[in-house]
Amino acid sequence: MSEKKLENMQDLVSLCKRRGFIFQSSEIYGGLGSCWDYGPLGIELKNNVKNSWWKAMTYREDIEGVDASILMHPLVWKASGHVDGFSDPMVDCKECNARFRADKIDLSAPCENCGAKESFTEPREFNLMFETTMGPVKDSGSTVYLRPETAQGIFTNFLNVQSTMRKKLPFGIAQIGKAFRNEITPGNFIFRTREFEQMEMQYFVKPGTQKEFMEKWKEIRWQWHLDQGLDEKKLRFHDHGDDLAHYADAAFDIEYEFPIGWDEMEGIHSRTDFDLGNHAELSGKNLNYVDQMDGNKKYIPYVVETSVGCDRHILALLCDAYRVENAGTKEERVVLGFIPKMAPIKVAIMPLMKKPDLEEPARKLMDELSQLYKCEYDVSGSIGKRYRRQDEIGTPYCITVDYDTLEDKAVTIRDRDTMNQERIPLENVRTYILNKFGF
Numbered sequence: 001m002s003e004k005k006l007e008n009m010q011d012l013v014s015l016c017k018r019r020g021f022i023f024q025s026s027e028i029y030g031g032l033g034s035c036w037d038y039g040p041l042g043i044e045l046k047n048n049v050k051n052s053w054w055k056a057m058t059y060r061e062d063i064e065g066v067d068a069s070i071l072m073h074p075l076v077w078k079a080s081g082h083v084d085g086f087s088d089p090m091v092d093c094k095e096c097n098a099r100f101r102a103d104k105i106d107l108s109a110p111c112e113n114c115g116a117k118e119s120f121t122e123p124r125e126f127n128l129m130f131e132t133t134m135g136p137v138k139d140s141g142s143t144v145y146l147r148p149e150t151a152q153g154i155f156t157n158f159l160n161v162q163s164t165m166r167k168k169l170p171f172g173i174a175q176i177g178k179a180f181r182n183e184i185t186p187g188n189f190i191f192r193t194r195e196f197e198q199m200e201m202q203y204f205v206k207p208g209t210q211k212e213f214m215e216k217w218k219e220i221r222w223q224w225h226l227d228q229g230l231d232e233k234k235l236r237f238h239d240h241g242d243d244l245a246h247y248a249d250a251a252f253d254i255e256y257e258f259p260i261g262w263d264e265m266e267g268i269h270s271r272t273d274f275d276l277g278n279h280a281e282l283s284g285k286n287l288n289y290v291d292q293m294d295g296n297k298k299y300i301p302y303v304v305e306t307s308v309g310c311d312r313h314i315l316a317l318l319c320d321a322y323r324v325e326n327a328g329t330k331e332e333r334v335v336l337g338f339i340p341k342m343a344p345i346k347v348a349i350m351p352l353m354k355k356p357d358l359e360e361p362a363r364k365l366m367d368e369l370s371q372l373y374k375c376e377y378d379v380s381g382s383i384g385k386r387y388r389r390q391d392e393i394g395t396p397y398c399i400t401v402d403y404d405t406l407e408d409k410a411v412t413i414r415d416r417d418t419m420n421q422e423r424i425p426l427e428n429v430r431t432y433i434l435n436k437f438g439f
């Protein structure tokens with residue numbers, strides 16, 4: 001059997017639309033640039049990713065979760081450095097007005113949109129934060145920002161969490177939530193968008209120990225991506241060296257080889273005491289930690305951060321899972337080979353025909369298994385076509401109720417990857433499926 005992996009992002013974009021994973025935002029109005037909506041299968045996949053991250057990162061003694069608001073006091077972004085430093089150099093083409101990031105194009109080459117030569121404006125800094133107005137009156141005092149990272153809601157809650165949960169260093173705070181950046185050149189489907197979701201964790205450590213924890217978190221986070229089913233050959237670390245964000249003293253990315261090439265999926269940053277130190281100064285609040293293990297010494301903790309884009313990780317999962325078997329032949333089948341726990345639909349239940357005597361046991365099974373997992377009931381079209389549809393959305397198991405079921409009280413369970421079929425007594429199906437998923 002021959003197998004082809006995803007080579008072209010457009011194949012994935014159309015599968016995602018056709019099968020209800022991801023739609024363009026506001027599509028009936030012609031869409032809104034680089035904004036995407038997760039459909040019924042997309043949201044299941046996204047919830048699986050978020051649940052997996054949340055469990056891995058917060059079901060442990062040393063990490064607590066929070067859910068901070070998106071709108072924060074404007075001084076937060078002054079302290080974090082985003083008001084003054086969170087910008088990209090931008091140029092416009094004077095002919096067609098297309099906008100580019102000056103650091104991403106060759107300024108001496110023709111405009112890649114219209115071909116005009118020597119048409120770029122001088123680079124100017126463009127702040128990536130979205131501004132909005134709080135309250136009914138628009139004046140300069142009412143400007144607030146949509147957060148460009150979730151991390152700051154963690155820093156501003158450092159004392160709240162530490163004191164209420166009686167945490168001792170080292171400990172972490174984790175959060176999943178939306179972030180917004182007015183990217184100059186978004187694109188490549190959900191890779192770079194202006195609204196996206198981050199899964200971030202700030203690990204507070206004693207100054208001087210940050211390198212050791214950085215190494216530890218690099219290992220843990222690498223393993224998480226493998227546990228999600230990603231192919232290790234498509235993962236690599238990228239060391240930022242001296243090319244660092246304004247808050248970091250060391251940084252590594254976990255990169256994935258997307259069809260557009262290797263690019264960042266997760267950042268692991270040593271953020272020093274930059275954020276807590278600045279918040280202490282600007283808010284006037286004492287954010288010192290009293291180290292009882294070290295003679296009640298007072299200091300601002302250092303921070304090691306892990307920050308993964310939920311959407312970018314989903315894109316990696318989709319790219320990784322996509323395969324075409326026997327590509328180009330009559331028997332071609334497209335499969336999203338997610339590991340079972342990531343699959344949006346865990347089980348499809350298919351009565352062979354739309355007949356009451358077959359539908360009755362099938363419905364019963366649907367009710368029973370829906371208490372455990374997201375299942376789909378599919379009664380339309382030939383069985384072959386139904387299998388192909390489930391393969392294409394990544395459903396690991398299909399259960400067929402046929403005329404023999406009425407006699408032998410058993411069903412056929414088909415495995416997505418091997419396409420092997422097993423005959424299982426109806427009364428054992430629940431246990432069989434539970435054992436397959438292991439949760």
Ligand code: GAP
Nearest residue numbers: 149151191192193196265266267307308309312
């Ligand atoms: N708190 C640190 C921070 O925000 P970052 O490297 O700017 O660091 C972390 O972002 C992750 O967020 C990235 O690795 C990426 O997965 C995701 N991300 C950042 N900008 C994004 C965008 N415009 N669209 C989608 N995901 C994005």
